[in-house]
Structures are given as C-alpha cells and as structure tokens.
Amino acid sequence: MQFLKCIKNKILLTLLALPVSLILVAQDTKPVAAPVTEQGYNQLAILLMIVIIVLAFVIWGMGYVLTALGKQLVDKNKNGSKVLSLILLLGFSLQWQFATAQDAVTETVKTVPNYGGLSAAAYYMFLTVIGVEFVVILFLAFSIRRMYSELLPEKKKPAKSSSAVLSWWKKMDSKLFTKAVSVEKEEEILLDHDYDGIRELDNSLPPWWKWGFYITIGVSVVYLLNYHVFGLGMNPTQEYNAEMQKAKIAKEIYDANNKDKIDENNVPFADAAGLKVAQGLYEANCVACHLKDGGGSVGPNFTDNYWLHGGSLNDIYASIKHGYPDKGMQAWGGQFSPKELSFLASYVKSFVGTKPAAGKEQQGVFYVDKAATATDSSATAKPDSTNSSK
Incomplete structure (x- = not known):
C-alpha cells in the first residue's frame, strides 16, 4: 500500500x-x-x-x-x-x-x-x-x-468492466499490434527444442511489422513500373533538366520585363543630365585619388585609355561597384545606386582623350573598343569588295 x-x-x-x-x-x-x-x-x-x-x-x-x-x-x-x-x-x-x-x-x-x-x-x-x-x-x-x-x-x-473503448483497444491490439496469444494457450505454441532449460514460444511477428514489409514491396513495384517500364514519372535527372528549363524560361521573362535594369552586363552611357550628376559625385568622392581632371595621383590616369581592369563601360562599372581593396580602391556599390554607378562609369569614360594638367604614367593595358573596331573593319571592307567586283 x-x-x-x-x-x-x-x-x-x-x-x-x-x-x-x-x-x-x-x-x-x-x-x-x-x-x-x-x-x-x-x-x-x-x-x-x-x-x-x-x-x-x-x-x-x-x-x-x-x-x-x-x-x-x-x-x-x-x-x-x-x-x-x-x-x-x-x-x-x-x-x-x-x-x-x-x-x-x-x-x-x-x-x-x-x-x-x-x-x-x-x-x-x-x-x-x-x-x-x-x-x-x-x-x-x-x-x-x-x-x-x-x-x-x-x-x-x-471488477472488470466491459468498456466499449477498452474492448475496441484490446481487439485492435490483438489484430494489429501484438497478435499475442493468451497465457492459457501458450502451451499450444511452445517449441519442441530445449535451449539449456529455456523453452521458447513460436510467436508470430507483429502484424504492423509484416504489413510494413508488404507496403514497401507494393511501393517498389509501383515505382519500378512508373519510372522504368511505362515512363510515367521523371527520374531525378529528368526532374533536374525540367527545373533548369523552367528556370531558364523564368529568367527570359524576367529579362524581358527588365530591359532597363542596370548591372555589370548592361550599363548604358549617361546623357548630359546624368554626366552632370556624376560630376558632383566624382568631385565629392574621387578627386583625392584621381584628381579633378582625371590625371591620377594615388589612383590611375583616366585620360590615356590604359586600364588595369578593363576599359569598357561594363568593366568600369564593375570596378567602381566592387572595388579593389588590395589596391586601395574601395567598393562603392553599397553607397551609390546602380544608376548613379552607371553615371560615374560614363563620367570616368568621358576623360579618355582629354589633356590633364599633370597626367600620371600609363598603367595597365591599352583598351580597344571591339564594337568600334568591328564597325571600322566593315566600313573598310565595303570599298575593297566593290573594287574587286569591278
């Protein structure tokens, strides 16, 4: 008690x-x-x-x-x-x-x-x-x-009560969970072998365990027929290719709806108003390293068309946005908007061909505009082809 x-x-x-x-x-x-x-x-x-x-x-x-x-x-x-x-x-x-x-x-x-x-x-x-x-x-x-x-x-x-819930639970427990044999009938399922004085009962496996195996067998058959016989489902490789194709279509739709988006791959040249805005940003933030006329001091010279990291408008935009901390060039992407960065890139590009008061020595590689070169070569080829036809 x-x-x-x-x-x-x-x-x-x-x-x-x-x-x-x-x-x-x-x-x-x-x-x-x-x-x-x-x-x-x-x-x-x-x-x-x-x-x-x-x-x-x-x-x-x-x-x-x-x-x-x-x-x-x-x-x-x-x-x-x-x-x-x-x-x-x-x-x-x-x-x-x-x-x-x-x-x-x-x-x-x-x-x-x-x-x-x-x-x-x-x-x-x-x-x-x-x-x-x-x-x-x-x-x-x-x-x-x-x-x-x-x-x-x-x-x-x-006193034992015949509760409906208890009776239902015992019935479910006997059929689905344990399938246990009552103590009075254990002699009927005793094994004939004697293991060092230990006698064992020939109990059945739990029904839920056996049905678990049956379900896995059924699922495996359905899987085999679905993916390898009838081809109704997509295997992981096919699902991956379908997802990639779906993402490609979504990207094309996004690009079509954002043609004016400015990033490292799409930098338009600024108009006069944009260059005016860029001039104010340049004089407030860039003069200390590149001078007001772009001749360069700590930073490189912008007027000679020699560039350390590419001279295209996209390259200049990327250099301003991401910077080069190892060379003392900070990243301005967190302080200026993409449009302001594009204005700055256009303003820096506009220095090429100007005459600074005291230009710094050349640094980097001379940049040749591929689009301009292709235009010049096509223009030169026309009279040659005409002459050869004569």
Whole structure:
C-alpha cells in the first residue's frame, strides 16, 4: 500500500507539473524562434511546437510512472520478467524520445514558410507528430491502468468492466499490434527444442511489422513500373533538366520585363543630365585619388585609355561597384545606386582623350573598343569588295 501511495503521488506531481512545464517551454521557445523571424514565421509554428513539447513532457512523465510500476511488478512476480523487461525498455525509450523531441521540433521550425506561415510539409509533420504523441499517451494510459490493477491485492482489484473503448483497444491490439496469444494457450505454441532449460514460444511477428514489409514491396513495384517500364514519372535527372528549363524560361521573362535594369552586363552611357550628376559625385568622392581632371595621383590616369581592369563601360562599372581593396580602391556599390554607378562609369569614360594638367604614367593595358573596331573593319571592307567586283 505504501508503494501505491507513492505511485499516486508521482502521478499527481506529474499532472501538477504540466502547467509549470508549459510556462517553461513557452519561455524556452521564444529565443529559438527569434533568429528566424526574418523569414516570416507566425505564431502557429511556435504554438504547435509548444504543444509537441508539452505532450513530450506528458509522455516522459507517464513513461517514468510506467517504469516505476514495472520495477515493482518485477519484484512482485519474477515469472513475468520477460514481458516486463519489454515494458521497462518502452518506458526508458519514451524518456529518451522526450530528450530528443525538442531538437526535432527546433529543426522543423526552420522550414521555409509558404503555407499559412509554414511549408505544407512542416505543417502536416507537426500534425503527424502530435497525432503520434496522442496515440502513445493513449497506449501508456492503458498500460499504466493495466499494471496498476496487477499490483492491487486480489480483494481490492476492481471488477472488470466491459468498456466499449477498452474492448475496441484490446481487439485492435490483438489484430494489429501484438497478435499475442493468451497465457492459457501458450502451451499450444511452445517449441519442441530445449535451449539449456529455456523453452521458447513460436510467436508470430507483429502484424504492423509484416504489413510494413508488404507496403514497401507494393511501393517498389509501383515505382519500378512508373519510372522504368511505362515512363510515367521523371527520374531525378529528368526532374533536374525540367527545373533548369523552367528556370531558364523564368529568367527570359524576367529579362524581358527588365530591359532597363542596370548591372555589370548592361550599363548604358549617361546623357548630359546624368554626366552632370556624376560630376558632383566624382568631385565629392574621387578627386583625392584621381584628381579633378582625371590625371591620377594615388589612383590611375583616366585620360590615356590604359586600364588595369578593363576599359569598357561594363568593366568600369564593375570596378567602381566592387572595388579593389588590395589596391586601395574601395567598393562603392553599397553607397551609390546602380544608376548613379552607371553615371560615374560614363563620367570616368568621358576623360579618355582629354589633356590633364599633370597626367600620371600609363598603367595597365591599352583598351580597344571591339564594337568600334568591328564597325571600322566593315566600313573598310565595303570599298575593297566593290573594287574587286569591278
């Protein structure tokens, strides 16, 4: 009786600790969600995570109670040690699952949100975990009730009631989970072999385990027919090629809708108003290294058409945007907009051919405009072809 009172106290303490654990878990959850708030998580993810962790606390508490009852029942009845060892293993494993449940929840929350604040996979995974936890709690409740009744003295054991839920659970447990043979019929499935005084029962495999194998066999057949016989589905290589083609089409549509976009590959030459804006930016930020007339001091000379990193408008834009910190050229992409950078590139390009007061020596490679060269060669080829035809 003293042990039963102890068990009742443990159950009571477990139930009383649940509100406290809810508060503690809620406090622990906030810093976990804080780093990912920039990804747009709403309160649904945090709420589901709290529910999962609270149910994990409940499972841990019930597993602890089940373990304690199992130990006491082992002491009372040594003959049932095999069955009870499995129950004890279940109790310890449930406590271990509680220890890992919080990490799994944390990883789930990091899913990219796109479905009610969560991805569809994460949302249904949350619901699946909660459903599994409810099933485990139901199983533990029946196990604790059954073991508690075994510990009661014979005269104090409650009369067995034919509850509809209990009858349904026993039926499902017998058909789907254990397919256990009653103790009275164990002699019918005893094996004839004697292993050093140990006799074994010819128990069947759990039905859920066998059906798991059957399902995997069915899935493998469907997979084989779908991907390798009829060709209805796409293999990973085909899926990759389809995704790449889809991305290519999306890029073409994006480029068509953003023809005026300015980047390293598309830098238009500025008009007079743009050059005026660029002059103000240049004199405020670039004169210290390149002088007002572009002759160069610490930085290179802009007037001689010799360039260290390419002399096209796109090259100059990229040099201004990204800079060359190893040579003392800072990156201006974070301070100026793309349009302002294009104005500056055009203004720097306009220095070519001018006469600075004190130009710095040539640095880099002489730049030849390929487009201009192609135009000149085509213009020269026309009279030659005409003359040759004469």
